[in-house]
Amino acid sequence: MAKTVRETIKEIVYYHLKKKKFLAMGQCLSAVGWVGGTLPELYEKDGMIELSMADVAGGGIATGAALAGKRPIYIIRYQGFNWYNAPMILNYACKSKELWNVSCPIFIRSIAMEGKIGPVAGSSHHSLYYRMPGIKIVSPMTPKEYKGIYEKFMKGDDVYYVSEHRGSFNNHKELIDVEINRPNLVIFAISITRFEAKKAVEILNKKNFRISLCNILWIKPFKVKKKMINQLKKAKYGGLVIDDDYEDGIAKNIANDLSIISNKKIHTLGLKNKSAGFSKKGDNLPPDCKEIISKIEKILVKK
Amino acid sequence: MRDKNLEIFKKVSFVRHFELQVFKNIKNKNIKIPAYLSAGQEFISSSLSYFIIKELKIKPLIFAQHRCHATYLNFGGNPKKLIDELLGKKSGTNSGLGGSASISSKKINMFGHDGHMGTQMPIGLGACFASKKPTIIFLGDASIEEDYVMSSIGWASFKKLPILIIVEDNNLSILTQKKVRRHWEANDLAKGLKMKSVNIKDDPKDIEKSKKLFFKEPFLMNINTTRLFWHAGAGEDDYKRFDRYEYTKKKIGSIGKEIDQKIKMEVSNLWQKQLEKQ
Numbered sequence: 001m002a003k004t005v006r007e008t009i010k011e012i013v014y015y016h017l018k019k020k021k022f023l024a025m026g027q028c029l030s031a032v033g034w035v036g037g038t039l040p041e042l043y044e045k046d047g048m049i050e051l052s053m054a055d056v057a058g059g060g061i062a063t064g065a066a067l068a069g070k071r072p073i074y075i076i077r078y079q080g081f082n083w084y085n086a087p088m089i090l091n092y093a094c095k096s097k098e099l100w101n102v103s104c105p106i107f108i109r110s111i112a113m114e115g116k117i118g119p120v121a122g123s124s125h126h127s128l129y130y131r132m133p134g135i136k137i138v139s140p141m142t143p144k145e146y147k148g149i150y151e152k153f154m155k156g157d158d159v160y161y162v163s164e165h166r167g168s169f170n171n172h173k174e175l176i177d178v179e180i181n182r183p184n185l186v187i188f189a190i191s192i193t194r195f196e197a198k199k200a201v202e203i204l205n206k207k208n209f210r211i212s213l214c215n216i217l218w219i220k221p222f223k224v225k226k227k228m229i230n231q232l233k234k235a236k237y238g239g240l241v242i243d244d245d246y247e248d249g250i251a252k253n254i255a256n257d258l259s260i261i262s263n264k265k266i267h268t269l270g271l272k273n274k275s276a277g278f279s280k281k282g283d284n285l286p287p288d289c290k291e292i293i294s295k296i297e298k299i300l301v302k303k
Numbered sequence: 304m305r306d307k308n309l310e311i312f313k314k315v316s317f318v319r320h321f322e323l324q325v326f327k328n329i330k331n332k333n334i335k336i337p338a339y340l341s342a343g344q345e346f347i348s349s350s351l352s353y354f355i356i357k358e359l360k361i362k363p364l365i366f367a368q369h370r371c372h373a374t375y376l377n378f379g380g381n382p383k384k385l386i387d388e389l390l391g392k393k394s395g396t397n398s399g400l401g402g403s404a405s406i407s408s409k410k411i412n413m414f415g416h417d418g419h420m421g422t423q424m425p426i427g428l429g430a431c432f433a434s435k436k437p438t439i440i441f442l443g444d445a446s447i448e449e450d451y452v453m454s455s456i457g458w459a460s461f462k463k464l465p466i467l468i469i470v471e472d473n474n475l476s477i478l479t480q481k482k483v484r485r486h487w488e489a490n491d492l493a494k495g496l497k498m499k500s501v502n503i504k505d506d507p508k509d510i511e512k513s514k515k516l517f518f519k520e521p522f523l524m525n526i527n528t529t530r531l532f533w534h535a536g537a538g539e540d541d542y543k544r545f546d547r548y549e550y551t552k553k554k555i556g557s558i559g560k561e562i563d564q565k566i567k568m569e570v571s572n573l574w575q576k577q578l579e580k581q
Contacts, residue, residue: 054454064429
């Protein structure tokens with residue numbers, strides 16, 4: 001059987017530390033589960049650095065390690081923690097090359113999950129980084145995508161925000177774009193929503209809804225295959241961007257870009273504009289298959 | 304000892320006259336950006352650079368604060384490039400992008416400052432931890448109050464790194480005095496975090512006493528000093544200030560005046576040449 005995303009990440013971290021002699025750092029790395037089984041059981045002598053629980057300083061320490069040429073993999077166990085971890089990464093590491101001609105490459109492993117974990121720990125928060133210059137944002141959900149992103153990081157000297165999702169860790173399959181001849185609508189799905197979007201498209205297309213699906217790996221710079229843009233240009237009812245972050249973030253930015261490129265109306269679907277509670281009823285979860293289908297039905301019926 | 308004092312005095316004199324030229328060129332609008340003058344605080348980096356580079360023969364990683372002209376000049380930065388940077392020219396230290404507060408130089412291992420108070424502490428700490436190279440970090444008495452600075456001092460102490468933390472304590476955040484902001488001293492904080500520390504004046508003799516501890520273990524020096532001019536720009540605050548440069552010049556007599564005049568001329572010519580290139 002092919003390797004899962006979890007196994008792929010674990011192998012990459014091992015290679016980064018033991019073969020390349022670089023660093024991985026973060027909080028509570030060696031605690032129960034080794035960050036969802038994505039870390040090899042290595043310690044400070046191997047380059048696996050347990051930081052103190054000071055989030056803001058942690059981002060600065062990772063930045064300094066990058067200045068020293070150690071290409072740190074900086075592990076943030078819940079994406080919401082970026083509110084405190086991001087300041088020095090965005091204001092120093094991301095600007096370092098431009099302002100001081102000094103490379104400061106960091107591979108930020110920012111991990112999302114959701115479901116009864118409250119207003120901070122849940123979901124993706126990649127929009128937080130999106131507006132700033134000097135950052136690359138990707139959201140790999142398959143083993144091949146993850147490996148490719150790591151290789152690109154190692155060849156360059158940029159800061160990468162790698163928006164992971166625990167829901168993808170068991171995945172061992174690649175996700176393929178769905179191209180329909182003269183589609184009614186094209187879905188552009190980000191992060192964990194790609195799995196639900198795939199299910200929704202299968203169901204809808206069985207009912208002859210004619211929906212194409214484009215998997216977004218590169219969020220910033222925004223990259224999609226030209227053929228998917230051509231699909232959008234031909235789509236009768238435009239497109240739909242789906243995200244695991246708040247709808248008032250990257251989803252709307254990408255929708256705007258796509259709208260300008262294609263001259264089509266682009267809809268969005270993401271987290272609702274409310275705080276997530278800890279109970280099932282009060283939670284704020286990413287759009288699931290049912291919600292995606294419902295949204296598409298509404299778009300098509302309204303037209 | 305006298306030679307050493309004169310060497311340090313010369314370094315101080317160079318920075319003083321450099322900063323007086325900055326002052327003048329802000330006034331006559333050749334410099335059009337916010338500038339943070341080191342005048343009054345020169346003895347700290349002049350003394351430290353003398354002891355670290357000349358005597359200990361160490362070339363540390365340097366993480367300065369926004370008020371960084373003296374650090375750059377004393378640790379071997381090219382003054383012409385700093386002038387050009389302040390004038391916003393491509394030939395400046397940072398191609399005119401760094402301004403006054405974000406000066407960097409690969410040649411002297413000096414990293415730029417991002418403009419957020421105290422970030423040089425965790426960033427410098429990370430560089431020190433990852434490289435294990437001697438690292439000197441300059442902070443102001445206000446930036447030591449940043450929460451991430453405090454936690455970084457704790458981690459530096461815990462990891463026993465070759466790090467020297469210098470608090471250039473001019474008692475002011477813009478114009479808000481320390482006594483309004485807190486009831487503790489930086490050295491108290493360091494001691495609480497199990498790091499050796501001192502609280503001294505910016506007299507070279509006092510600074511030298513701690514030389515043996517430099518980069519042997521984590522060490523914090525709170526050095527009391529005086530900011531001569533405004534927080535930013537060319538102006539003088541309305542309060543009585545002690546000026547160690549003038550005090551020392553007077554103390555060492557005619558040789559002090561001689562050095563002062565000679566360096567004043569040297570710096571003036573340097574500025575003139577760079578301005579003519581505009």
